Amino acid sequence: AAKHSGRNHFRLFDDGLSTRLEMRRDCERDLSQALAEGELEVWFQPIFGPDGRSVTNLEALVRWHHPVHGWVPPADLISAAAMAGLTESLLRFILEQVCAMLCALRTRGLHDLSVAMNVSPREMAQIAVDEIVLGRLRVLGLPATALEIEITEETALDIEAVQGKLLALSRAGIRMALDDFGTGYSSLASVRQLRADRVKIDRSLVTGLSEAEDKRGLVQAVLGLGRALGLEVVAEGIETADDLATLQAMGCPFMQGYHLGRPQPRDDILRFLDARPRADVQALRLREA
Ligand code: C2E
Ligand code: MG
Ligand code: MG
Ligand code: MG
DSSP states (O other), rough: HHHHHHHHHHHHGGGGOOOOOHHHHHHHHHHHHHTTTTTTEEEEEEEOTTTTTSEEEEEEEEEEETTTTEEEEEEEEHHHHHHHHHHHHHHHHHHHHHHHHHHHHHHHTTTOOEEEEEEOOOHHHHHHHHHHHHHHHHHHOOOGGGGEEOOTTSSSSSSHHHHHHHHHHHHOOOEEEEEETTTEEEOOOHHHHOOOOOEEOHHHTTGGGGGGGHHHHHHHHHHHHHHHHTOOOEEEEEOSSHHHHHHHHTOOOEEEEEOOOEEEEEEHHHHHHTTTOOOOOHHHHHHHO
């Protein structure tokens, strides 16, 4: 009921007057009900092999269309969840959707497609991500290798509790990816500490790289790092055919971006996959090793 009175209240005013602050407050207020009523969704964006056509895995991205404020940026959703004490509920909801997708893929015989889920620094620090994730996989009979966890470098790798969780996850066979690589304080130490299987080059370095020599230099350096350390490298934020061609010429093994495929609801992505060639993921891994 609060949600509906909220809507009426805001309709009295111009939508443009609703500030980010109001949005955050309302999200915090409405999130619990939204979770309970299935208003949240998890969409999936395909990640492609070097041919830019075959799909190697999917990234899960949370989506919430708020009745008043429209699409809520995931970062705001995550902080609203924290303010509302719903961090663990939100993680469990997303994990459930990810597991359902893994089951759907396996039903279709797509056993080699893994699904990546993002875990924020706060989630990693505050909740027992390792126990929750490994517990669900066990119950559902899903192999740990089917799941990848993407974390950013703000994740406090120096905190022992966080290290313990990351270690438990990677020892169990969960694949680990360092997200948004090349931003902030990207350091080689965190690649090592994390025992990352892959690094994802931030889209600020990727978008427009065909026309930016400095970006190409940095991307080339990360590709070299990947080869030297046996890490898979993903370029995210590929928005044009030129950027795709440039990355392919540079030998980038994994690619993601609007030009190749947008995040889509579960059923749309399953239809999309049915119409796509399948990558020999195992062969790609060997090639990279
Ligand atoms: P991210 O993990 O780096 O995810 C990639 C973001 O880039 C996604 O935005 C995706 O929609 C967007 N993207 C993909 N290809 C392109 C492209 O070619 N051009 C442009 N401009 N953007 C592209 P989204 O879904 O808004 O998510 C933003 C961030 O929020 C994510 O960055 C991730 O850090 C976080 N996030 C999203 N979903 C979740 C979630 O379920 N849990 C947690 N903890 N964080 C999430
Ligand atoms: Mg990510
Ligand atoms: Mg990223
Ligand atoms: Mg990002």
